[in-house]
Amino acid sequence: MHFTDGEAGLALGFQSALRREAAHADAAIEARDAEIVRLRRQLAHASISNRDLIVERGQRNIDLLLEIRARQHRRQ
Numbered sequence: 001m002h003f004t005d006g007e008a009g010l011a012l013g014f015q016s017a018l019r020r021e022a023a024h025a026d027a028a029i030e031a032r033d034a035e036i037v038r039l040r041r042q043l044a045h046a047s048i049s050n051r052d053l054i055v056e057r058g059q060r061n062i063d064l065l066l067e068i069r070a071r072q073h074r075r076q
Helices: 005-075
Strands: none
Touching: none
């Protein structure tokens, strides 16, 4: 089977276009993966911050309950 110069040029053009599209797709995948990593880091940081807030609020509630108990004990 023989290809004409025009057919060969057309095939090379398609091949080049496919490579460009593949490169763009790879770049998009890499950008998406980088965004996923960034969001996971933010989530981990937010989780730590939320844990700290929960612990702090819990400690304040404990302190408040102990203060209420101490006041009630003093009244008796």
